[in-house]
Amino acid sequence: MVVDTTLIIVLIVAAVLVVGGGAFYTIRRRTQGQVTDRRKPSIEAPRNRSETASTALADRLAKTRASLGMRLRDALGSTDDDDLYGGLEEALIAADLGVATSTRIVERVKASSPATPDAARTALREELLATLEGQDRSIRRINTPAVIVVVGVNGVGKTTTIAKLAARLREDGTDSILAAADTFRAAADTQLRTWADRVGVEIITAASGSDPASVAHDAYQAAKIRKKGAVIVDTAGRLHSKTNLMAELTKIVRILEREAGSVDEVLLVLDATTGQNGLAQTKQFTDAVGVTGIVLTKMDGTAKGGIAIGVEHELGVPVKFIGVGEGIGDLIRFEPEEFVDALLADS
Incomplete structure (x- = not known):
């Protein structure tokens, strides 16, 4: 048992x-099974990266996109060739590409003999991209430290652009020193110091009225001794006359060329809302100090964003960055395909 x-x-x-x-x-x-189901959304394949970037930029360029899109839709909806090509040209001029650039682009679209509105739009896109081809949009850094001089008239956002550029370089592993060489504008060095502290970079300043070229020289030497990757020089945007301003900028560049052997970049900051006035400014600064690249600010606040294409085509100076907001990360590299697709998003 x-x-x-x-x-x-x-x-x-x-x-x-x-x-x-x-x-x-x-x-x-x-x-x-329940855990797997809950996690599925987080392992979804991301959207196409370029599509996402173009969409985000289109949102920032809403004013230009809407204005240009409305005019292009009207033109592309026309059954008369004269109305079609005339409308395209008017739309591009209104977006501030400039008369010469707009006329050239439309003539090339017309020469392709598009048979449908979609074909005309495709031809327009291709010609806009062709206009922006072949430019070096990188920040040249031949010297160590790289020497970057930033010029532009007062009020265009030069100081904030310098800080945003320093932040971008830092993200890429390049530490910078800022040179407060705008010694004539009251509180210019204070404004630059505030931004330098925010970004976390060093700044070299001098007493109000000091020789700007000496400040640039001292900043370069400090960057060299401290083994920084770049020195970024802020400059005056207005003196007693245009002649005095250009002479002062020329002196700064000459001193830096003597010390470093060459200046890596002379970046001109333009306010996109000024439109075609930017062409005249670019020519003046280029004649004086040899502008190597353009930064267009306030692109999010204008319906004339086509200036980026116009200024590059007519003067041959590449647009390297555009400003699309006030945040430290709102200085973005100018990418032609993303830019053109953003402009045409509503057409």
């Missing part, structure tokens, strides 16, 4: 283990 009783107990325990184990396995599978 003892043996029989023991055998019965063993069989009962075995049965419990089998049933319990099966239940546990079922519950575990269900639980795992």
Whole structure:
């Protein structure tokens, strides 16, 4: 009887283990299934990166996009060739590409003989991209430290652009020193220092009215001694006359060329809302100090964002960055394809 009783107990325990184990396995599978279902959204494939970038930029360029899009839709909806090409030209001029650039682009679209509105739009896109081809949009850094001089008239956002540029360089692993060489404008160095502290970079300043070229020289030497990757020089945007301003800028560049052997970049900051006035400014600064690249600010606040294409085509100076907001990360590299697709997003 003892043996029989023991055998019965063993069989009962075995049965419990089998049933319990099966239940546990079922519950575990269900639980795992629920967890997997909850996690599915987080492992979804990301959207096309270029599409996402173009969409984001289109949002920032809403004013230009809407204005240009409305005019282009009207033109592309025309069944008369004169109205079509005339409308395209008017739309581009209104977006501030400039008369010469707009006329050239439309003539090339016309020469492609598009048979449908979609074909005309495609041809327009291709010609806009062709106009922006072949430019070096990188920040040249031949010297160590790289020497970057930033010029532009007052009020264009020069100081904030310098800080944003320093932040971008820092993200790329390049630490900078800022030179407060705008010694004529009241509180210019204070404004630049505020931004330098915010970004976390050093700044070299001097007393109000000091020689700007000396400040640039001292900043370069400090950057060299401290093994910084770049020195970024802020400059005046207005003196007693245009002649005095250009002479002062020329002196700064000359001193830095003597010390470093060359200046890596002379970046001109333009306010996009000024439109075609930017062409005249670019020519003046280029004649004086040899502008190597353009930064267009306030692109999010204008319906004339086409100036980026016009100024580059007519003067041959590449647009390297555009400002699309007030945040430290709102200075973005100018990418022609993203830019053109953003402009045409509503057409």
